[in-house]
Amino acid sequence: MTLAIFLIFAVIAVVCAINVVVQTHPISSAISLVGVMGSLAVLYLQLGAEFIAAAQVIVYAGAIMVLFVFVIMLLNAGAEVKHGRSLTAQLLGAPLLVALLGLLAYFVQRLYPRGASVVFGGFKHGTPLDIGRALFTTYLLPFEATSILILIGIVGAIVLAQKELD
Amino acid sequence: MDAFIVITLIKVVIVFATLMTTLLYLQWVERKVIAHIQVRPGPYRVGPHGLFQPFADVIKLITKEDLIPPYVSKPMYLAAPFIAMTMSLISISVIPFGPAIQVAGYSTWMQLTDLNIGVLFVLAVSSMGVYGIALAGWSSNNKYALLGGLRSSAQMVSYELPLSLAIAAPLLISNTLSLRELVERQGGSVAGAATASILNWNILHGPFPQILSFLIFLIAAFAETNRVPFDLPEAENELVAGFHVEYSSMKFASFFMAEYANMITVSCMAVLLFLGGWVAPWPARYGSSLVPAVIFAGAGVVALYHGTHPGHRRDRRTLPVFGVAFLAIAAFFLLPVVQAWLLPLFWFCAKTGSVLFTFMWVRGTLPRFRYDQLMGFTWKFLFPVAVMNLLVTSYLVAWWG
Numbered sequence: 001m002t003l004a005i006f007l008i009f010a011v012i013a014v015v016c017a018i019n020v021v022v023q024t025h026p027i028s029s030a031i032s033l034v035g036v037m038g039s040l041a042v043l044y045l046q047l048g049a050e051f052i053a054a055a056q057v058i059v060y061a062g063a064i065m066v067l068f069v070f071v072i073m074l075l076n077a078g079a080e081v082k083h084g085r086s087l088t089a090q091l092l093g094a095p096l097l098v099a100l101l102g103l104l105a106y107f108v109q110r111l112y113p114r115g116a117s118v119v120f121g122g123f124k125h126g127t128p129l130d131i132g133r134a135l136f137t138t139y140l141l142p143f144e145a146t147s148i149l150i151l152i153g154i155v156g157a158i159v160l161a162q163k164e165l166d
Numbered sequence: 167m168d169a170f171i172v173i174t175l176i177k178v179v180i181v182f183a184t185l186m187t188t189l190l191y192l193q194w195v196e197r198k199v200i201a202h203i204q205v206r207p208g209p210y211r212v213g214p215h216g217l218f219q220p221f222a223d224v225i226k227l228i229t230k231e232d233l234i235p236p237y238v239s240k241p242m243y244l245a246a247p248f249i250a251m252t253m254s255l256i257s258i259s260v261i262p263f264g265p266a267i268q269v270a271g272y273s274t275w276m277q278l279t280d281l282n283i284g285v286l287f288v289l290a291v292s293s294m295g296v297y298g299i300a301l302a303g304w305s306s307n308n309k310y311a312l313l314g315g316l317r318s319s320a321q322m323v324s325y326e327l328p329l330s331l332a333i334a335a336p337l338l339i340s341n342t343l344s345l346r347e348l349v350e351r352q353g354g355s356v357a358g359a360a361t362a363s364i365l366n367w368n369i370l371h372g373p374f375p376q377i378l379s380f381l382i383f384l385i386a387a388f389a390e391t392n393r394v395p396f397d398l399p400e401a402e403n404e405l406v407a408g409f410h411v412e413y414s415s416m417k418f419a420s421f422f423m424a425e426y427a428n429m430i431t432v433s434c435m436a437v438l439l440f441l442g443g444w445v446a447p448w449p450a451r452y453g454s455s456l457v458p459a460v461i462f463a464g465a466g467v468v469a470l471y472h473g474t475h476p477g478h479r480r481d482r483r484t485l486p487v488f489g490v491a492f493l494a495i496a497a498f499f500l501l502p503v504v505q506a507w508l509l510p511l512f513w514f515c516a517k518t519g520s521v522l523f524t525f526m527w528v529r530g531t532l533p534r535f536r537y538d539q540l541m542g543f544t545w546k547f548l549f550p551v552a553v554m555n556l557l558v559t560s561y562l563v564a565w566w567g
Contacts, residue, residue, distance in 0.1 A: 027242070027304060034297065041290075054286035062293025063323060066300065070319045073304045073312065128283065128343055 002120040006046055013039040024080045026072045030065060037061040049126035173274050181278060185258055185430070190220040192426050196526045203530035214484035224419075232415035235306070242305035247413065247420040250298025254427035256291050260284045261434045262346045264444045264510035276444075276507065277346060284345035285333060288435060292390065296322045298424065299392075303409035314408030317537065321389055321396065324544045329386035331552035335379040335559040336368040336439045349443030363449065367442035373562040378555050380440045382548060384524070387432040389544070391425060394529040396540060433521035441517045444510035458512045459499040466492030 016035035023029045037060045044053040085093075125134070135143045194209060194216065201208025209216025234243065264276035281287050296319050303315015337343065340351040353366040368376050389396040410421045437443060446454040466489045473485035499508060535543070 025239075027239075027301075031242070031297070031301070038294075050281075050283045051286070054283050054290050057290035058286065058293055062290060062296070063326070066293075066296055066319055066323050069297070069300055069304075070316065070323070073300065073316055073319075076312075128286075 002046060006043065006120070009039040009042040009046075013043070024082065026077045026080075027069065030068045030072060033068075034061050034065045037065065044126075046120050047126075048121040048123040051126055051128045051131050169272055173269065173272060174278070177274070177278055181258060185255070185427070188430060189423050189426050190224070192429070192522065193223070193422075194220050195522075196529070199523065199526040200530040203527070214480060227415055227419045230415040232417065235412050237307045238412065239305040239307065242301045243412075246298050246302035246305060247417045247424075248298075249301065250295060250424040251420040251427075253291050253295035253298060254424040254431065257288045257431040258427075258434075260287055260345055261431070261438065262349060262443065263514050264507060267507040275346065276511065280344055280346045282344050285337065285343045285348070285435075285439075288345075288431065289330060289333070292428065292431065293322075293326060295424070295428065298421075299409050302413065302421070306409070306412035308412050310406045311409050311411045314411070318392060318409060321392070321540065324541060325386045325389035325396075325548075328382050328544060328548040328552040329390060331549070331556050332379045332383040332386060333435075333439060335374075335556050336376050338556075338560050338563045339368055339371060339374075339376070345438050348438055349445065352442040353445050364442070364447040367440065367445070369440040373566040374559045376440055376555075376559070378551070379559070380436070382552050382555065383436060383440070384521075385548060386544075387436065388525070388528065389540075391428045391432055391525075393425075393429070393525055395532040395535050397534060429522060429525055430518070433518045433525070436521050437514065437517040441521075443517075444514040446509065446513050450509075455505060455509055456500075458509065458516075459496045462492045462496035462499065466490070466496060 013036050016032045016039065019032040020029045020036065023032060037056060041053040041056040041061070044050075044056060125131075197219075198208045198216070209219040212218045212222045234240065259278040260281050262275065262277035262280065266273050266275050299322075300315045300319040303311045303313070303318070306312070337348075340348050342348055342351060352368060352371070353363060364370060369380050370377075388394075410418055413421065446457075448454050469485045469489035469492060473481060473489055476482040476485065498504065499512070
């Protein structure tokens, strides 16, 4: 049962991810990206990281992607015009893809040898309590550094968006 | 295991049927309430007091021509009402209506399923609902629809911040994310318990009563459900009908149902977070178990009196029937056998109904905001107030607890 659910949502995630690249219209790509995030959230849920799953949907699918869609709608971006592929892309595309996938498979194999398989629901520290405790004790410095980075981003956005006053 | 599956299926059917009937009749209730606020009778022709009006509306919507305009982006156009509908109906699956009850020797909760991240689940699902509206506006290939979709997505993203902050404050006091435990912490662990008290509800509970938080939640909820005074996405005088201009027949109806289902979800969340869920306002030994019987008996007596002094010819037959029905319900509430599950359900429905009535009352009373006022209100007033409220609450919780 868990395996079936995993396979279904893994396939949906991969298909949506390919669709993000293949689609010519920005809105279709954005919606496919929402699909990727939704199915990733289900995979997190299966592993036992329920807080991460909920945060993934609330923050990424529910807030950030809505802003993406909003901007695409606001600018009324049209469909992308396909030009013929360049000779380099035609020749090197497929071999490079195979090489990348092979490298990824090799590293995954090296890092996680046989026997260290993932157990569904095996992750026991996914509750909001555990996450909060980890963020405010063990990882306090990275957490605060990230919030300062975000603050800098907000200030930068305001500087860029304000009109010249003179 | 088999009993669990069977009971769960029965619960799903009951909850779904109840939700659909409520959706159907909520619109009738709203039209009646607004009509009486504006001193007119409202729906009156179809059935006694217009009671069959919802069925007439449904038949009209189903038999209408379901046309798809040319030049729409077809997959998105078809998916949008489906997304809006699905996302608004899913949330009901985690909402608890009452405590554990005994059914044929089997103990079960009056709730479809309890998640330990129930509050986050509702937030996540409702934040996905904006796609239905945004996509409907964009895919219709219509300027008014696009403007409606843009307004609604900007509005929903903005008001989600004060909404989430207002939800976080009572969660700090209750110290849980599960909706069932949330009510238990407010005194609802046992049906009709002696501990039931209005002072244990999060809206009045120490160390910091969440009255401010409740008001912020309510205001943000009006905006999230695109209701008056925040119904800019469907402002008729500016945008014809907003994001659903190009939709007809059942596709139009599903946007309508999604709006009402969202209203129900938000009202249930307000009741669970702030108003103590299914807990009675005071213990049963001081007579809280008699309140539903008294209310229904009073309604029955009023209906009988008006039946004998009819203001309308038809009332001579219909009002006595209603009166007798209300009296029968009042008598049913006095049976000790059903009180264990009926009383919590009554209090939950009464509280949710009161919040829903507030929605309608506001719609009949307030004018619409201007768009810049709408955005300025949330970012310059509601958001800072919600942050301050959360800071004060967390400081007091840390200090006392």
